[in-house]
Amino acid sequence: MTVSTPKEFLTEGSLATLGERPFGVYVHVPFCSVRCGYCDFNTYTADELGEGATRASYADTAIAEIRQAASLLVEASPIETVFFGGGTPTQLPPGDLVRILSALRDSFGFVPGIEVTTEANPDSVTPESLATLCEGGINRISFGVQSAVRHVLATLDRTHRPEGVPDAVRWARAAGFEQLSVDLIYGTPGESMDDWRRSLDHAISLEPDHVSAYALIVEQGTALARRVSRGEVAVPDDDEMADKYILADSLLEAAGLGWYELSNWARDEASRCRHNELYWEGADWWGVGPGAHSHIDGNRWWNVKHPAAYANRLNAGQSPVMDFETLDEPTRLNERVLLESRLRSGLDPAILDPSVRPAVAELVDEGLLEAGDRLVLTLKGRLLADNVVRRLVP
Template identity: 70%
Template sequence: MTSIDGPPIPPVDGPFGVYVHVPFCSVRCGYCDFNTYTADELGEGATRASYANTAITEIEMAARTLGSVGNVPGVGTVFFGGGTPTQLPSVDLVRMLDSLDSVFGLVPDAEVTTEANPDSVTPASLDELRDGGFTRISFGVQSAVPHVLATLDRTHDPERVPEAVQWARDAGFEQVSVDLIYGTPGESVDDWQASLDHALGLEPDHVSAYALIVEEGTALARRVARGEIPAPDDDAMADMYLMADDVLTSAGLGWYELSNWARDAEARCRHNLLYWHSADWWGIGPGAHSHVDGVRWWNVKHPAAYAQRLAAGESPMLDHEILDPSMSVVERVMLEARLREGLPLGILESGRGAVSSLTERGLVEITGDHLVLTREGRLLADAVVRDLTP
């Protein structure tokens, strides 16, 4: 495939999802290396006001590229991420969702998620989103402790979070998720416990807890390099992960992926599971990645360049790659090893020699015909994957 606006690619075979990237934030957090922007004006056509129309142009282009609605068995999951999607008016998010339904069709029980900051929603905006077809909301809480939020450059008031979650419940969202980050410089064990307790007090259906990564080029990385704050401590973060697992499990939230816990199987994020199972999805927006039928591509990164290409009737795709069988196996190992059900042993031909060693070290166990990470193995998942993909 040389152009996403060229000849139709083969029909989608199996689950199909759509990711919509909204690149706007009110403040750029110091730890964040996502493709996000705070300026309202980013060049011709790249404003918040024009963004929905630009994204809808790509949605319509995606439908042409896939050949016809009949080439896609309906969209099962949609995920609006960013950035902060709720920086846009709810009516614009709903318009983009309506466009996806018009050109592809949403399956009757489609999961439709938006990320949101607690200070970027109102009762009215949440009512509009729910009435417009959104079923799930993921709040970026990160911490309940003011000094931790300050280090992360998060601007919301933690006392506002319960109010925002209640508004989402009142609006009728089927699932409410909470995102947390642990390992922030200066965060104590007591701080992390407070954040976990705060999150559980919200009675969420789903919790994501991510270890802080100091990404090169971020403001946080520069502060660490200057010695203003210490780098995250790996041992402390391992202890915090185990604490999270204990606390969340005791509260009835079961882990189903390394960094994700859900109230039950219905509360698991189906869109993320689509990624982890290497299914097909189209990424809409600047810098968004897509994967269909073993072909992966990604859009130009800057919103202005993205908008200019689409305004000129050109594809926003920057480049692509075709996954050969060996690449596909490596990716399956990397992704499916993270899941609670583990990795089918049948795909581990090249890594079979490592299985016995990993088992003896207590990092994996064999359950039926799957290799599954133990609790200790979850702490060393990256090393396990390296051993399995020589």
């Protein structure tokens, strides 16, 4: 890997077309109170970090990167979406998240009606912290609920109590958040169908505007993967995972939450996560923080992963970029097929290579795709989405 700055690999053509595409910002906050056994994200507990990477100094470090970005992307459109992810962004003092947001506003400007999301654990917020976040301009919150069943939460190493989630939701509503989302995970070892139904019923009872439900993936190198390899816990089979997805779709649809992406359901179009739509539609974004990825017009780069290395570079006035890649046209097209096919709005068949037209007809005959102006996955197709995509890419 080589160390570069975006100025070295972003062409004049890419920079000149900045204003032609939506522009968003992702801010990675790498701190967690406990490292969950299933998680392979770039996150750390306080005792894993060295000098220069403290929570107290993090906002200033992130703001230094924002200023670097602004000095390069002078033609960028005003920001349409900001997403604070992690980690647990609400491990930072709420005033620090607001300061980072203010630096983005001062550096780039915001479009009217900007969507600003923060992820949060239910036990990482208070009425006072939520009020500060909302007053500071964060208008959407996504709670990592994952499950409403204690033994499932214990397997996932989650720290919150299911009984405390309604309080956090009530506080967020009272603070004035415009949109509230709930994240769930299904397929945890030991989770029964009744457990999953309880979690869905619990989430629906919170009356969220948006629900994300993700199948648990046992990632290599995680504590959960080691437990699976030792035979301590067993992962569910594909049929059970499919049944859990079907149950989620049925209950969420009945509650007025329609799917708009494979793992995401929203009450209406205004409740969709616009920041994620920006990714799926191939727009531009800058990723702030250790390990964060950025994308401008087919150019993708990523920062050094460790928070201390990230902080040291910025404190020295250097770029935190670790490496980059420029996507060729076939790769860009394949990624477009991969992402657009996941959406309820579907895939434009005109972009497909002519060689896959027979495969399209076969997928329609097999009940995996609905054909029309757009190609849209059926429920059966959603269960086999990876297979569908492989057949649509030459």
